[in-house]
Amino acid sequence: MKNKNESTSAERLYKIFIYVALLTLAIVIIVPVAWVFMAAFKENSEFYGNPWTLPAGLYWQNFVNAWNTAKMGEYMLNSVIVTALALIILLVVALPAAYCLSRFNFRGRKFLNGCFMAGLFINVNYIVVPIFLMLRDEDLWLTKMMGKGFLLNNLIVLAIVYAATALPFTIYLLSGYFATLPHDYEEAAYIDGASYNRAMWDIIFPMAKPSIITIILFNFLSFWNEYIISMTLMSSATGQKTLPVGLLNLMQAQQSAAEYGMMYAGLVLVMLPTLILYICVQSKLTEGMTVGGLKG
Numbered sequence: 001m002k003n004k005n006e007s008t009s010a011e012r013l014y015k016i017f018i019y020v021a022l023l024t025l026a027i028v029i030i031v032p033v034a035w036v037f038m039a040a041f042k043e044n045s046e047f048y049g050n051p052w053t054l055p056a057g058l059y060w061q062n063f064v065n066a067w068n069t070a071k072m073g074e075y076m077l078n079s080v081i082v083t084a085l086a087l088i089i090l091l092v093v094a095l096p097a098a099y100c101l102s103r104f105n106f107r108g109r110k111f112l113n114g115c116f117m118a119g120l121f122i123n124v125n126y127i128v129v130p131i132f133l134m135l136r137d138e139d140l141w142l143t144k145m146m147g148k149g150f151l152l153n154n155l156i157v158l159a160i161v162y163a164a165t166a167l168p169f170t171i172y173l174l175s176g177y178f179a180t181l182p183h184d185y186e187e188a189a190y191i192d193g194a195s196y197n198r199a200m201w202d203i204i205f206p207m208a209k210p211s212i213i214t215i216i217l218f219n220f221l222s223f224w225n226e227y228i229i230s231m232t233l234m235s236s237a238t239g240q241k242t243l244p245v246g247l248l249n250l251m252q253a254q255q256s257a258a259e260y261g262m263m264y265a266g267l268v269l270v271m272l273p274t275l276i277l278y279i280c281v282q283s284k285l286t287e288g289m290t291v292g293g294l295k296g
Helices: 002-039 044-048 061-069 072-103 109-119 124-146 155-180 184-191 196-207 209-225 228-233 243-257 260-290
Strands: none
Touching: 002 260, 044 260, 061 072, 061 260, 072 109, 072 155, 072 196, 072 209, 072 243, 072 260, 109 155, 124 155, 124 228, 155 209, 155 228, 184 196, 196 209, 209 243, 209 260, 228 243, 243 260
């Protein structure tokens, strides 16, 4: 009886610890985000008092200034183009590749799986400089041959680089999910005369919808918030920039100009799309990480 009471007490202490830890983490995350949203509606004069006071009113001019004067609207459009194009390229390549690697046995399969697994352990930040040097050399060659290069300061090339760097992680997750799906559905489709492509698009991909949504969300967050590759490959002072790079320039400029409201409005513009997307696909995200097909 004594051991049972001690076990119950230990479980209660463990649950209390978990709840306290989760509450602490939630506060650490929610309070700064809420403060940024609150500060985005303040006028500049309000920042010189108590920083925790509520804004006197909703000063929407901060968002107008950030969108137009600081060109955050232009930067957001660039980020939307790059992120959408990178996701399309990634899915077009990764979905069939993961399907073949997880559902078929062929010569070189283990080698390809090993290459993609090795890519998981390579930090993209470590290969930014080699990527830049490679593109710069090709750009110089194109300039000599055609009179103009187009590999640097190009949103399409940036999207291709994003998609390429995300391939190992994406194929790893999709392959693991596809491997859990039973072969019975495909075999029934083959008996009915379906081709490999038809079975892949009409049977496997719809069944893997939760996992695909998870991949889209993870890579959207990665592409949308990426800074180092974009800053390196889009280095022209007068060229196009993505939202994180434009936001850093805004923060550096407004700190000296004391336009804090505009700066926080820019931060809100960066955060809003990711928050909205997460709210929309939250349930599918959990399902995609935990649910596989039924073994048959």
